[in-house]
Amino acid sequence: MDISQVAKLTGVPASTLRYYEKRGLITSLAARGTRRRFAPSVLDQLALVALGQAAGLSLDEVRSMLTANGRPNINRQLLASKAIELDTRIRQLSAVRRGLRHAAACPARSHAECPTFRKLLKAAASGALDRQQRERKLKPTGKSPAGTR
Amino acid sequence: MDISQVAKLTGVPASTLRYYEKRGLITSLAARGTRRRFAPSVLDQLALVALGQAAGLSLDEVRSMLTANGRPNINRQLLASKAIELDTRIRQLSAVRRGLRHAAACPARSHAECPTFRKLLKAAASGALDRQQRERKLKPTGKSPAGTR
DNA sequence: ATGCAAGTTGAAGTCAACTTCAAGTCAAGG
């Protein structure tokens, strides 16, 4: 397959595919300078990247789970710890969602005065603050964790 | 309170507090050029920012829910739609978490050959790809300021 | 054989949310 076919098939832009290849996340059969050709297995590789991203791995972390030839090579410990992080995150998001739903539905004039909202606010916010602090601890130099998108 | 007290109390660095003030997310009582003083209500304001961030709002979106004087002014429609997004996101994260847990525990030699893993991979990844495509649709020029994240 | 869309490259630009820097100001202790 050529790059535009893969792009069309997966929805991943050609520029991203080139970028992923440079980062060692996917493999192509190209001689340098000529047009890339992708084996069908690139679809699996892209799926793995997508899964990793969805799980909150950086591209470097995803690559660390691939062998030189592009096959997966799983670091169980990293995955298990990411799963735990996900658990926590899911719980926090659920609390936030409750907060939003309440805020959107609650008829109180000012939410500053609605006790239910204040309670959810405090819970969700303190969770968020804790999380911020944890992240700062992991990066003691103070470099920003670039968005918890 | 002065800026370092607020920082200590909330865990939000002083630099961030200044940044938030410049962005109109929190208010201070300072005459320009002198030292900032914060009213206790700044803690509520910060909680609201944290909640918004946790819910996936951009700082601009958070600010759009504040009146000029810094009191919350909630856009129910935006909140409700963010709650729906959160629902979706939570479901996707749950699927991803299942995938991770399985990958971390599954004894198959190569995960490429484990059918359970392949199924979860496909599900989680396709969800992730769909999401990517949706986000790209919302940003057609690539220059739009309204981050959906 | 030729035109031109589609591909190639490295380098530079973008974005959000901060952080860091340089240069200067203020306030309290000694």
Next chain:
DNA sequence: CCTTGACTTGAAGTTGACTTCAACTTGCAT
């Protein structure tokens, strides 16, 4: 009064994941 350390400002730098650009090459259709 003077030092010192916490504070002030605007400007510039950082991060990760891409995208865009400029300047060429390729390869299919005519």
